Amino acid sequence: MFIAGNWKMNGTLDQARALARALAEQLPAGAPTTALFPPAPHLTAVLEEVADSPIFVGGQDCSPHPDGAHTGDVSAAMLVDLGARGVIVGHSERRTNHGETDAQVLAKVTAGMQAGIGVILCVGETLEQREAGQAEAVVRGQLAAGLPETLSGDAITIAYEPVWAIGTGKVATRDDMSTMHRMIRAWLREHRPALAETFILYGGSVKAANADDVFAADEVGGALVGGASLKSDDFLGIITAAMNA
Numbered sequence: 517m518f519i520a521g522n523w524k525m526n527g528t529l530d531q532a533r534a535l536a537r538a539l540a541e542q543l544p545a546g547a548p549t550t551a552l553f554p555p556a557p558h559l560t561a562v563l564e565e566v567a568d569s570p571i572f573v574g575g576q577d578c579s580p581h582p583d584g585a586h587t588g589d590v591s592a593a594m595l596v597d598l599g600a601r602g603v604i605v606g607h608s609e610r611r612t613n614h615g616e617t618d619a620q621v622l623a624k625v626t627a628g629m630q631a632g633i634g635v636i637l638c639v640g641e642t643l644e645q646r647e648a649g650q651a652e653a654v655v656r657g658q659l660a661a662g663l664p665e666t667l668s669g670d671a672i673t674i675a676y677e678p679v680w681a682i683g684t685g686k687v688a689t690r691d692d693m694s695t696m697h698r699m700i701r702a703w704l705r706e707h708r709p710a711l712a713e714t715f716i717l718y719g720g721s722v723k724a725a726n727a728d729d730v731f732a733a734d735e736v737g738g739a740l741v742g743g744a745s746l747k748s749d750d751f752l753g754i755i756t757a758a759m760n761a
């Protein structure tokens with residue numbers, strides 16, 4: 517299992533430090549791989565706070581470019597320089613708020629791989645697409661477009677995050693989750709065999725109270741958690757649920 521906390525654009529520097537410190541101190545022995553994705557300006561502080569723990573830290577996005585005139589962007593190499601070991605790419609909030617295309621997502625996945633950090637590629641359909649019966653086709657399309665065709669031993673994790681479940685309190689039913697995750701697993705086996713066994717995370721309103729149910733779904737290898745990753749007790753509850761799954 518792999519549990520990742522996406523803090524999005526939340527918290528002050530002091531709050532980031534306190535949250536990271538609490539998690540580092542309270543992470544139970546035998547916890548699954550745990551990663552934190554704080555806002556970029558808080559990366560160094562969070563890395564300091566978790567330095568003596570097994571928690572690893574990553575960025576919420578990276579530029580597709582190695583360097584140059586890209587105001588406001590952060591390169592994958594800059595993340596590595598700080599000590600970050602992962603990056604989230606293609607989150608629906610980036611796709612929607614910043615108009616990120618599949619081609620840009622692919623370029624960012626490639627940039628992360630070339631920098632040698634783990635990439636979490638996010639995929640997921642909107643409510644409109646689900647209601648139109650297109651959910652699986654949309655996700656297949658995002659996988660095909662976002663994952664380089666040639667892969668070998670690269671650390672890429674998939675996060676299935678239905679857009680309508682993000683921050684809404686609505687969670688996919690266990691059946692829908694299982695169906696989608698089985699489809700993703702089958703697609704990876706057929707089209708990207710190097711990723712056949714990679715973790716497939718679920719994201720979208722995961723909380724300590726529903727985590728048991730999420731982790732009982734087929735092929736769910738962990739969670740990408742937004743809101744509930746901002747409070748140590750809630751996030752630790754999800755980690756405990758993963759340990760008991």
Ligand code: 13P
Pocket residue numbers: 522607677681682683684685719720721722740741742743744
């Ligand atoms: P919530 O857990 O707040 O729904 O966010 C999920 C998410 O977008 C994680 O990347």
